[in-house]
Amino acid sequence: MDSFFTVSKVFWFLVAPSNALVLVAVIGLLAALAGLRRTGLGLLTVSVAGFMIVGFSPLANYLMSPLEERFPIYRGQEPITGVILLGGAEVPEVGLARGIPAFANAGERAIAFGALARQYPNARLAFVGGSGRLFSDGVGIEARMMQMTMPDLGIAPERVEYEEKSRNTAENAAFAKEVLKPKPGERWLLVTSAFHMPRAVGCFRKAGFDVIPYPVDFRTVGPDALNDPFSRAASGLDMADIAVKEWIGLVAYYYSGQTSALFPAP
Secondary structure, eight states: OHHHHHHHHHHHHHHSHHHHHHHHHHHHHHHHHTTOHHHHHHHHHHHHHHHHHHHHSTHHHHHHHHHHTSSOOOOOOSOOSEEEEESOSBOHHHHHHHTSOOBOTTTHHHHHHHHHHHHOTTSEEEEEOOOOOSSOOSOOHHHHHHHHHGGGGTOOGGGEEEEOOOOSHHHHHHHHHHHHOOOTTOOEEEEEEGGGHHHHHHHHHHTTOOOEEEEEOOOSSOTTOOOOOOSSHHHHHHHHHHHHHHHHHHHHHHHTTOSSSSSOOO
């Protein structure tokens, strides 16, 4: 698992669309400076064209949409055993340094967790996530920040169980099962971003932990409204980065035996 974690972090740094296009530009510039003018200009052209296409076109919407539509929004009314919130939405370095909660674009995960805690006052609550940093000191900083955040969500801190060792989605599932010890017939809601839900469900199924998907943090309007371009290249690149990471993650996790299917379905 350690080697997989390290390789995945390094590989993703290199192939993330925004990073890859920068690397192509750097290689092109170096080639031009080394006298390979045609090669250098060609690579620079590819980089600029890539930034324009990925950044402004609707391409990222089409990459994201199948991931988000894989599992429907949860509408059930049945009794729930517990609610699991996956880490990843937090910006723990900022939150812990300043003493206030700090979240990135996926803050809807925490909002949903608070709402579900009130909707199911007798359900068990769990936060699962330590640190996804490549060079970590072993401290579960995501869990530490969420402990600080729970009162702001209207949740008594002592009501929540924490798993703070996991570094990626496969470990989320395996360690959550160790901590929560689910029993047959129990109903556990899994809260994470819609685009991340296929990989998360695949990992939990592989770990033998049956969960009910509760997708939040949608980035697209819907499958019938994907053609709008982005007004900022950074927005398109960011969404493309997220979507490509998930598609690569699905393939890598499946062929390394960490998910139950290539593209898990309901």
